[in-house]
Amino acid sequence: MMALAGSAVGLGNLWRFPYLVGQNGGAAFIFIYLLCVIFLCLPMMFSEFIVGRRSQSDAVTAFQKLAPGTKFHLVGLMGVIASFLIVSFYCVVGGWGVKYFMDACLLRFSSEAAAGTAESYTSFISGAVPPIVYLFIFLALNAVVVFLGVKKGIESFSKVMMPILFLLMVVIAVRSLTLPGASAGLEYLFKADFSKVTSKTVVAAMGQAFFSLSLGVGTIITYASYVDKNENILRCSSVAALSDTVFALIAGCAIIPAVFAFGLSPNEGPGLLFVTLPYIFSNMPFGGLAAILFFLALILAALTSSISLLEVVISYVSQHFKVNRTIVVACSFVCVMALGSLCSLSLGAAPGIRLFGKSLFDLFDYISANILMTGGSILITVFVGWKLGKKTIMEELTNRGSIKVPDWVLNVICFVIRYVAPLAVLVIVLFQ
Ligand code: TRP
Secondary structure, eight states: OOHHHHHHHHHHIIIIIIHHHHTTTHHHHHHHHHHIIIIIHHHHHHHHHHHHHTSSSSSHHHHHHHHHTTSTTHHHHHHHHHHHHHHHHHHHHHHHHHHHHHHHTTHHHHHHHHTTTHHHHHHHHSSSSSSHHHHHHHHHHHHHHTTIIHHHHHHHHHHHHHHHHHHHHHHHHHHTTTSTTTTTHHHHSSSOOOGGHHHHHHHHHHHHHHHHOOOOSSHHHHTTTTTTTTSSSHHHHHHHHHHHHHHHHHHHHHHHHHHTTTTTOSGGGGGTTTHHHHHHHHHTTTTHHHHHHHHHHHHHHHHHHHHHHHEEEEEHHIIOOOOOOOOHHHHHHHHHHHHHHHHHHTTTTSSTTTTTTEEEHHHHHHHHIIIIIHHHHHHHHHIIIIIIIIHHHHHHHHHTSOOOOOHHHHHHHIIIIIIHHHHHHHHHHHOO
């Protein structure tokens, strides 16, 4: 459960959620986001969980075991590819986190303060060597945890880190909320203005919900494959989804009110975390300490997520092709390092690395969020809803009748998995 929550809570919550809230008008976005989590993402999470736990296999073999002779394993393969693309740009941002954490420890924010932060951020991320060095450091941390394996590495790491992370974020949110003028930020977060909602808001909210809950690429299938048959799927998934959502809201409360307290704009985009925040930290009382804690939290959160993405690839290659895990970890390290470096270079140092008019970094983000994750989620729910069917869903959610779940709850979940979730996602995607 902690590992699953660890996978969900990550840069999606700390970096993506606050800037999307800021770009999409605050409370209305949050409201739509919550609807997506409850009505679309949660049933999708149950579906992935069922596939993983029932098959006890990696994301590709799972489909081969549950539906031999069909083409459904291609869904798993698509997930493995998507995980690989996501982890490549994800680790680049993880590397930025390492750099900002080190800067915070060396008290660099105070000297760089004020107007200089935007330029220093842009010149850092578009530089050639430094971001790649930080990518290397971040990826090395990943490799250590993943190398130790699922139980000793991923599970024990998440168990210790998640509560620490939670505590750190609460401390920072309290600091932010007690700044003079922070209440305007709270209002922005929780007082909805639906007149500004467009189809773009809905697409952004849904995409973010998928990303934040690690859906559609086999992360949950992979983690669930290690889960005991007696574990309660409904409880596990709901706790993970709830922690993720609460965490996103706390991150919002840590960042947006501070932005308002300093009279800055929440509409900064991806730079919000790395430009606006260092400025705030360098200007507020105890900001130096808050900065260290915040970027430490960011690294921990990112790590527990990137290891889950890596594990999709690693468990597939090591189980499916029966290759020694250490070799697979080493090869993944090299491949992600190579692809991640290209992503990083595409942000400025080598602007030629573009495809379809986007930098490689944006392209990977775009393809995974808009095509592979949504497509994967639709196909997985169709697989569970129609191929495995209602009886299997009920059997898995109640552990063959040993957990008491009211019938109407099961019926609603089945209905959503079979009809509502795939259709709703399809409609939203087509709208886009
Ligand atoms: N959910 C993580 C975050 O919020 C990132 C992540 C982990 C992810 N596994 C995933 C995103 C699978 C998409 C798909 O940072």
